Amino acid sequence: MSRNRWTRRRTPSTLAERTGRASRLTARGAATPLYFRVMSDPELSGTLAEIRSVIAARQRAGGWSHPVRIVAVTKGHGAEAVRAAAAAGLDAVGENRVQEALGKQEACADLAVEWHLIGTLQRNKARHVVGRFALIHSIDRLDLAEELDRRIGDAPRQGVLVQVNCSDEPQKGGVEPEQLEPLLAGMRPLQRLDVRGLMTMAAFTDREVEQRRAFARLHDLRERLQSVGYPLPELSMGMSGDFGVAVEAGATIVRLGTVLFGARE
DSSP states (O other): OOTTSOOOOOOOSSHHHHHHHHHHHHHHTOSSOOBOOOOOHHHHHHHHHHHHHHHHHHHHHHTOOSOOEEEEEOTTOOHHHHHHHHHTTOOEEEESOHHHHHHHHHHTTTSOOEEEEOSOOOGGGHHHHTTTOSEEEEEOOHHHHHHHHHHHTTSOOEEEEEEBOOSOOTTSOSBOGGGHHHHHHHHTTOTTEEEEEEEOOOOSSSOHHHHHHHHHHHHHHHHHHHHTTOOOOEEEOOOTTTHHHHHHTTOSEEEESHHHHOOBO
């Protein structure tokens, strides 16, 4: 099947069905990327209303009242997904790959959306991201932070999050929890970087107890580090299959793709 053609299939009719499917697809860990059929505007607006209702309920359960920002993840979509997200009222778009993101930014230059880089950033790509993303979610090494700081020059400060491996999975990116404070200390002299918080991914599993453990771990790390002088207001955690658990644990940003747009293989 051509990568440039969309195959129609039934869009799951309920939010629970979509989140469950997202979790199962993620848990497979398939080697090939997934591609998505973009929902129509009315479908997307209805889905967003359901998602916001879930977020509100989970915040009440967790005792939180802070805003939770939804980043629409458009990896594997064309520019039409970005436009659909903007039309539905979303103002933040997340991309995993630098080159894919840059192409969509050119195609959607007329839209008032904020671009987030949520995937792994290689050191040799640092020069391509300066000034192009409002927030980079995946800083996990000092040499990467230093290269990014060097490339910024006279541009405005770059917002970043430090990615932490809270699931203890060796294949996951992110600094190990015990190395987080030394990394933050090493980043303190980098005045062109604005360290706004932390990011993590839970294990690829349907088991809420494991998801909850990873998200609680990030929250606890943030609380401890803030107590010793590291301001870290943002917690980017939670994707389509586990965002409710993340919100209950204190997420301020959730990164949603499949649950917004519907999925196909």
